[in-house]
Amino acid sequence: MTKKVENDYEVIDSVCAYCGVGCDIAAHVDTKENKIKKIFAHPDGATSEGKLCIKGTYGYDFVDAKERLRTPRIRKSFLEKNPEIKEAISDSITELDDTWYETDLDAATTAGAMKLKEIQATYGEKSVCSLGGARTSCESAYYFQKFTRDTLNSPHVDNCARVCHSPSLKGMRLTIGEGAASNPFDDIYKTEFMIVMGSNTTEAHPIVGNRMIKAAQKGTPIACFDVREIKLHRFSKYKAVTPHESNLLVLNMLAYTIITEELYHKDFIKNRTKNFEHFKENILNDPYANPEFFREVEGYEYLADMLPEIAREYATKKSLILWGLGITEHVDGSYAVMAIVHLALMTGNIGKDGAGVMPLRGQTNVQGACDMGMLPYYAPDYTAPKEVGLMTPQLVDGMLDGTIKGVLNIGEDLTHIHPNINKITKAFTNLDLIFVQELFMTDIAERADIVVGVKSAYEKTGIYINAMRKVHLSTPLVHSDLPDDWEVIKLLDEKMGGEFGFETSEDIWEDVRKTATNRFSGASYEMLRANEKQGISWPITEEGGTPVLHREDFRTKDGIGAFRYHGYKLSGMIEEILNNKLTGYHLTTGRIMAHYNNSAQTKYTENLMKKHKEDVLLVHESDSADFPTERVILKTEYGQTNPLKVKFTDKVRPKTLYTTFHHVDSKLNNIFGDKSDELIMTAAFKSIQVDVITVSA
Numbered sequence: 001m002t003k004k005v006e007n008d009y010e011v012i013d014s015v016c017a018y019c020g021v022g023c024d025i026a027a028h029v030d031t032k033e034n035k036i037k038k039i040f041a042h043p044d045g046a047t048s049e050g051k052l053c054i055k056g057t058y059g060y061d062f063v064d065a066k067e068r069l070r071t072p073r074i075r076k077s078f079l080e081k082n083p084e085i086k087e088a089i090s091d092s093i094t095e096l097d098d099t100w101y102e103t104d105l106d107a108a109t110t111a112g113a114m115k116l117k118e119i120q121a122t123y124g125e126k127s128v129c130s131l132g133g134a135r136t137s138c139e140s141a142y143y144f145q146k147f148t149r150d151t152l153n154s155p156h157v158d159n160c161a162r163v164c165h166s167p168s169l170k171g172m173r174l175t176i177g178e179g180a181a182s183n184p185f186d187d188i189y190k191t192e193f194m195i196v197m198g199s200n201t202t203e204a205h206p207i208v209g210n211r212m213i214k215a216a217q218k219g220t221p222i223a224c225f226d227v228r229e230i231k232l233h234r235f236s237k238y239k240a241v242t243p244h245e246s247n248l249l250v251l252n253m254l255a256y257t258i259i260t261e262e263l264y265h266k267d268f269i270k271n272r273t274k275n276f277e278h279f280k281e282n283i284l285n286d287p288y289a290n291p292e293f294f295r296e297v298e299g300y301e302y303l304a305d306m307l308p309e310i311a312r313e314y315a316t317k318k319s320l321i322l323w324g325l326g327i328t329e330h331v332d333g334s335y336a337v338m339a340i341v342h343l344a345l346m347t348g349n350i351g352k353d354g355a356g357v358m359p360l361r362g363q364t365n366v367q368g369a370c371d372m373g374m375l376p377y378y379a380p381d382y383t384a385p386k387e388v389g390l391m392t393p394q395l396v397d398g399m400l401d402g403t404i405k406g407v408l409n410i411g412e413d414l415t416h417i418h419p420n421i422n423k424i425t426k427a428f429t430n431l432d433l434i435f436v437q438e439l440f441m442t443d444i445a446e447r448a449d450i451v452v453g454v455k456s457a458y459e460k461t462g463i464y465i466n467a468m469r470k471v472h473l474s475t476p477l478v479h480s481d482l483p484d485d486w487e488v489i490k491l492l493d494e495k496m497g498g499e500f501g502f503e504t505s506e507d508i509w510e511d512v513r514k515t516a517t518n519r520f521s522g523a524s525y526e527m528l529r530a531n532e533k534q535g536i537s538w539p540i541t542e543e544g545g546t547p548v549l550h551r552e553d554f555r556t557k558d559g560i561g562a563f564r565y566h567g568y569k570l571s572g573m574i575e576e577i578l579n580n581k582l583t584g585y586h587l588t589t590g591r592i593m594a595h596y597n598n599s600a601q602t603k604y605t606e607n608l609m610k611k612h613k614e615d616v617l618l619v620h621e622s623d624s625a626d627f628p629t630e631r632v633i634l635k636t637e638y639g640q641t642n643p644l645k646v647k648f649t650d651k652v653r654p655k656t657l658y659t660t661f662h663h664v665d666s667k668l669n670n671i672f673g674d675k676s677d678e679l680i681m682t683a684a685f686k687s688i689q690v691d692v693i694t695v696s697a
């Protein structure tokens with residue numbers, strides 16, 4: 001909705017361009033200058049509750065930044081290697097610098113299409129892939145996968161959920177048939193008990209964090225699990241600081257207490273689930289499931305008493321479990337998600353107000369990108385694709401072995417936010433085409449052959465789906481002559497022989513509604529506009545949305561929830577402690593409120609940069625002898641970081657380290673290798689053993 005305040009000054013309602021909370025915003029826009037002046041939460045905003053975090057409030061300077069990509073670019077060396085393409089677009093290129101020509105959108109997409117055709121003719125249709133889509137709208141993500149699957153005839157599509165919540169999708173689909181949050185954020189006020197695990201919510205999802213703090217202050221007990229002390233611990237009844245890589249262990253221990261003390265909900269288990277007896281037997285015979293195990297783990301003995309208390313409170317109250325990447329980015333991420341669902345299934349804590357399971361999704365539209373089928377094993381609406389494609393790490397292997405030769409990329413900075421950067425860098429040198437749609441010259445854009453600048457979320461109409469399945473139609477705040485992502489795809493598509501005939505984002509969305517009927521059949525632009533402030537959660541029919549899932553049955557084929565036991569395997573830090581071998585350092589990583597992933601947008605706002613100019617390494621005070629210099633390099637067999645500034649604190653445990661990964665210069669992801677979730681290949685970013693190299697001043 002747009003409201004005129006003064007002559008040339010309007011208040012425009014839309015949605016925040018950053019995290020998966022998806023806060024409603026009211027932007028003050030000078031229409032004469034075509035400039036955002038201020039962004040506030042909508043005073044009646046159901047998601048924001050009238051308050052935005054610093055990213056939402058200040059993080060809009062990127063829209064007008066002089067560094068915005070306004071003219072498409074083509075790498076000179078690419079045209080030297082492809083003289084027929086150079087010949088075809090020679091009238092449309094002008095010198096920019098030593099590396100790039102500038103060109104226009106028509107020529108950039110002509111060059112892209114010519115190269116795609118040549119690659120597919122030489123190496124086969126499946127030698128090209130499409131990556132990205134979680135930062136753009138649903139319409140663009142939907143068209144991206146449709147173009148790839150139907151026009152290019154390649155099954156290879158993936159998005160950055162690969163490095164975040166794919167294990168949540170996998171674990172929840174295998175147990176309850178739906179990989180999304182079961183309840184709305186406001187159920188934090190309705191619940192009687194909350195487990196928050198692997199989520200630094202006050203930094204990564206601040207407006208959800210606000211709800212947790214408010215609920216705690218009104219008396220709702222929280223059990224907060226993390227490998228270091230975080231702000232939410234201050235408001236939690238149970239301040240559980242756990243060893244690295246112990247999520248599955250801890251979750252199975254909670255199940256063990258519920259089973260041995262017979263706190264489970266017999267009727268719910270009987271009527272709505274299957275495989276419980278098998279699960280129960282396995283848990284009771286699991287050598288690690290008894291919380292007493294922690295009595296032997298030096299420094300963490302207190303968990304032997306705390307975990308049964310948490311289990312009792314969770315089982316006997318109306319309870320929620322919320323989690324973040326601290327759960328998913330491990331080798332057993334999918335199994336830990338299943339273990340979370342097991343707790344809900346055995347206690348009936350799902351399918352009602354104030355009780356459920358809630359993964360806190362990261363990017364603005366990562367839920368939407370998955371819903372739209374930007375995944376190699378799901379077409380839109382989580383149906384089976386005509387052919388299953390490769391996941392991003394497999395595609396990187398394909399680049400190395402020469403079977404993947406072309407990459408189309410929308411807003412996913414693969415060479416910064418993915419693991420094993422040295423490997424990816426090498427793989428990228430094997431490609432014949434990297435075509436990138438971006439707002440800025442990010443790291444991947446710097447390596448591309450063709451780069452097209454596109455509209456940001458604040459410049460276009462489109463649908464974004466937040467971490468509670470809320471579907472939000474955004475309104476442009478300012479005008480831009482740049483193309484929307486889907487308009488670039490349309491040009492590529494038509495030049496590759498596609499003829500879908502989409503003229504507007506609404507045309508694409510109407511196609512989504514016809515294709516993804518289980519979730520979006522009733523979600524017309526008209527209905528979404530009518531529900532702008534409250535939002536509306538999928539599945540959406542003509543009658544309305546569905547704030548709480550699984551009330552009557554689960555979204556599995558038979559409507560029944562399934563237990564799928566998986567036991568903890570002794571490894572990592574716990575094994576080292578038990579064997580008195582904890583001598584090295586274990587690093588974990590995370591986000592900070594001021595920045596957003598690769599900081600592509602946030603680094604253009606002075607207020608945000610002032611808060612966090614660089615990635616800083618937190619080290620326990622007692623380890624100071626190993627950190628005698630102001631900066632250190634972290635090293636693994638895969639690579640090393642640039643020197644990181646050291647800060648001593650008592651908020652991390654001895655022999656554990658923490659840092660953020662926002663700044664490309666830190667080269668943090670150089671040190672992560674191919675270790676990943678066993679089922680779904682999400683990188684194990686949350687725990688790695690590192691060597692520390694001191695840096696002389």
Ligand code: SF4
Binds near residue numbers: 019
């Ligand atoms: S919590 Fe997320 S959606 Fe809300 S204002 Fe902050 S960044 Fe934006």
